[in-house]
Amino acid sequence: MFIHFICFRGGIVIGARDRNNDKYHRILEASVKVFADHGFHQSTVSQIAREAGVADGTIYLYFKNKEDILVQIFNYKTTQIFERFREVVDSAENPVEKLRNLIRRHLQEFQQDRNLAVVYLAETRQINRVMEDQIKVMSKMYFDLVAEILEQGQQDGHFRKALYLGLVKRHILGSVDEVISTWLHADGEYDLVSMADPLVDLFINGIGT
Amino acid sequence: MFIHFICFRGGIVIGARDRNNDKYHRILEASVKVFADHGFHQSTVSQIAREAGVADGTIYLYFKNKEDILVQIFNYKTTQIFERFREVVDSAENPVEKLRNLIRRHLQEFQQDRNLAVVYLAETRQINRVMEDQIKVMSKMYFDLVAEILEQGQQDGHFRKALYLGLVKRHILGSVDEVISTWLHADGEYDLVSMADPLVDLFINGIGT
DNA sequence: AAATAAAATGAATGTTCATTCATTTTATTT
DNA sequence: AAATAAAATGAATGAACATTCATTTTATTT
Numbered sequence: 062m063f064i065h066f067i068c069f070r071g072g073i074v075i076g077a078r079d080r081n082n083d084k085y086h087r088i089l090e091a092s093v094k095v096f097a098d099h100g101f102h103q104s105t106v107s108q109i110a111r112e113a114g115v116a117d118g119t120i121y122l123y124f125k126n127k128e129d130i131l132v133q134i135f136n137y138k139t140t141q142i143f144e145r146f147r148e149v150v151d152s153a154e155n156p157v158e159k160l161r162n163l164i165r166r167h168l169q170e171f172q173q174d175r176n177l178a179v180v181y182l183a184e185t186r187q188i189n190r191v192m193e194d195q196i197k198v199m200s201k202m203y204f205d206l207v208a209e210i211l212e213q214g215q216q217d218g219h220f221r222k223a224l225y226l227g228l229v230k231r232h233i234l235g236s237v238d239e240v241i242s243t244w245l246h247a248d249g250e251y252d253l254v255s256m257a258d259p260l261v262d263l264f265i266n267g268i269g270t
Numbered sequence: 271m272f273i274h275f276i277c278f279r280g281g282i283v284i285g286a287r288d289r290n291n292d293k294y295h296r297i298l299e300a301s302v303k304v305f306a307d308h309g310f311h312q313s314t315v316s317q318i319a320r321e322a323g324v325a326d327g328t329i330y331l332y333f334k335n336k337e338d339i340l341v342q343i344f345n346y347k348t349t350q351i352f353e354r355f356r357e358v359v360d361s362a363e364n365p366v367e368k369l370r371n372l373i374r375r376h377l378q379e380f381q382q383d384r385n386l387a388v389v390y391l392a393e394t395r396q397i398n399r400v401m402e403d404q405i406k407v408m409s410k411m412y413f414d415l416v417a418e419i420l421e422q423g424q425q426d427g428h429f430r431k432a433l434y435l436g437l438v439k440r441h442i443l444g445s446v447d448e449v450i451s452t453w454l455h456a457d458g459e460y461d462l463v464s465m466a467d468p469l470v471d472l473f474i475n476g477i478g479t
Numbered sequence: 480a481a482a483t484a485a486a487a488t489g490a491a492t493g494t495t496c497a498t499t500c501a502t503t504t505t506a507t508t509t
Numbered sequence: 510a511a512a513t514a515a516a517a518t519g520a521a522t523g524a525a526c527a528t529t530c531a532t533t534t535t536a537t538t539t
Binding site: 237242247267 | 311312344395396398399402406423430433440449454465475476478
Binding site for chain 1: 525526527528529530
């Protein structure tokens, strides 16, 4: 765990205080933009450096290598986003509203940071990557949050008992991700967050009569 | 449309008869495997050639360039798969069964050809690519098929009228894709097709009581 | 204000790989 | 069985690019 908060310089480990350095964040944000525009593998370190306004070599003072930038993006952003997910889930008092808040916030986050959405959606669907384990951990966080809501909803009778919870979790996340993906492909021409209520309606009531 | 059925040799266009050549298909299948194992951008033409048992240069007798291989994979495979989707949808007599058949077949196809599933899921989530338009066309085929089922179901009272169809289509496809994705990440250790019925249940009845 | 340390630079390096094409092999025609 | 055409080969080419590191710039300490 701690390894994520350590970076290297000339083979010497330097501490987390550098995390406060704005150059680290400048590079992170620049990378999100460049990765979103060109995809991870077509992005060059020089492009990132130019976008961040630093020299190519400077990148390697803050990141082990190109892939480490992606790892750091996921770590940093996911941590932040999940804190906000937690907040809105906890602020609702019944499971239906918890689910609605979660999904609304989920859409909000990605509408707010379109580049992150592009990177996130593209990279979470890659198999056989060094990232894979990290992605699993992050998915699990989301799934656990949904599971918590679902179980609570089953107990207090909002949701029916005969549910294959493992499947319901995938069903919800997949549905939301696809809605985000379509929005991205449409160049964000409409309000993504407005999809939240109709989506929750589908989750809860289905399409049947 | 026709452009997809033409390939080049030394700058001279040769006809579709070469499509019957087994080398074309050998290269296609080899590419699916290599792309699945390493991802498109990390795959080298030499790897594909080795896997297909041909020389590097031979690839360029059948494909314009590396990306063209990916385009051809999508064209060829998608056409085939959609024919079978059409079949199973038409063979059912009511909308609920049509939907169930579609989803079951969808899962079947990808369970049968795991490598294709890997390539398909990874590449459909890429934005800003030459592929993008082609992917839109393919998604549209799927969406149109689902729309047809949904509208029919609304007319004969199986599905409720107050549905945002555009959203329902994304909801269904996204859910199915995520289920496939999870199965892939789990190394295909369980039967994917068995998810079909529980999924359809979720689509139709939702999770509410 | 020297001296030392830390941070940043960007040109140079070495590797990787898509693509080409001169040559060889195989198939078809005369 | 020549002659011609088509298909296939794989070594060579050259461009792209991640990473390194000798040097310079900036900050801190004595």
